[in-house]
Amino acid sequence: MSTNIVVLGCGLGGLSAADLLSKQLGSRATVTIVEPRAKIPLPSSLPWIVFGWREPGKIQKDLKKLTKRKNVRLVSEQVEKIDINSRSVKTQSQEFRYDKLLVSLGAELAPEEVPGLDSYSHTFYTLDGATKLRDALEDFHGGAIVVGICRTPFKCPVAPYELSLLLEEYMRRAKKKVEIQLFTPEPHPVPAAGSVISKQVERLLSSRGIKYLPKTRATKVERDRVVFEGGSALRYDLLITVPPHRSPRVVVEAGLAESSGWVPVNPQNLATKFENVYAIGDVTSIETPHGHVPYLPKAGVFALGQAEVVANNIATSITGKGQMKQWDGHGACHLQVSKSESAFLQGAFLSNPPKLEFHPASRKWYLDKVKREKNWLA
């Protein structure tokens, strides 16, 4: 009998899991993917859209390829309800049951949580936003640029730092005079990586004349200034922010999330508190055993590693072949500092103390980032 596996959300984590499950299980399972987007962009390439180094069509993967497999079914709609008791999922036009459920719905952007943000701020956190920002940069002739992180947690803890560094270089090369300031509620950059790596990132920012404002939380945005808790404000000519993030509504309504809004899972096997229901990627909250940060940051590299473990374990439980795996919390990411150079961070984020490495910027790590983009697109 064929097992019904339902994968909710087909971003980085869901896509990888659906791909592995359908390959490993063949006719022993039907993999139903629920995802409204037809094409998935690679988020780590979004900064390259901003600076015109990539075209939007070149960083996206078409889900059609996956649906050519006989055991894959794509439902191109939003999930509207997850019913754990009846083991079913509802979309606008369909309702279906699952034997195994994988929730990989990611984190939603919620700009409305900061009044004025949606009207006045650019963001590079979506493909549309990155494309609009690219056009705005072409028309920008200099002045005060404010880059801001509105709330924690947010996806990819290095992304706003990377964007600020690339922006500084881009403006310098274009001979446009700018003053860049970066505000964040975080106490220091990339806190999950610990104080030594944080200091390296702070040094990078100051060496490029970027003013860093930690522990600074935006309360509202007006036409030409951002207002912070305590009443201080920053004037801007161009504002680029990472909007607040939240868990998708359906996840909360299904009772999968805890009070923080995110889904707690067993870090080793990504099981939720409900039988046969797993969650991976940005939608999860995983406590860390060390004091750097209470929860693991939200990163694609984690979603991919978790997808591999869950897919393997579901396939093993169905076929009885192979061995169960455990996720080890390994993560790595690039911090690109210029058009052709990148630094690189990697480590075991779930060990105590975490074992982390910082590799200073070089062309080698930039080429490594290009290679990973190519591999993902292939």
Ligand SMILES: Cc1cc2nc3c(=O)[nH]c(=O)nc-3n(C[C@H](O)[C@H](O)[C@H](O)COP(=O)(O)OP(=O)(O)OC[C@H]3O[C@@H](n4cnc5c(N)ncnc54)[C@H](O)[C@@H]3O)c2cc1C
């Ligand atoms: C600018 C930027 C740069 C980044 N750079 C890096 C990097 O260098 N390295 C790294 O590791 N990470 C990076 N990240 C983070 C990374 O993109 C995310 O952590 C990763 O995408 C998480 O994968 P996921 O599968 O959990 O969620 P996603 O990839 O966000 O996928 C969630 C999917 O669920 C779908 N969905 C949502 N709601 C519903 C619904 N109701 N019904 C059906 N489908 C739904 C969405 O359409 C989406 O396709 C970056 C992110 C950004 C924005």
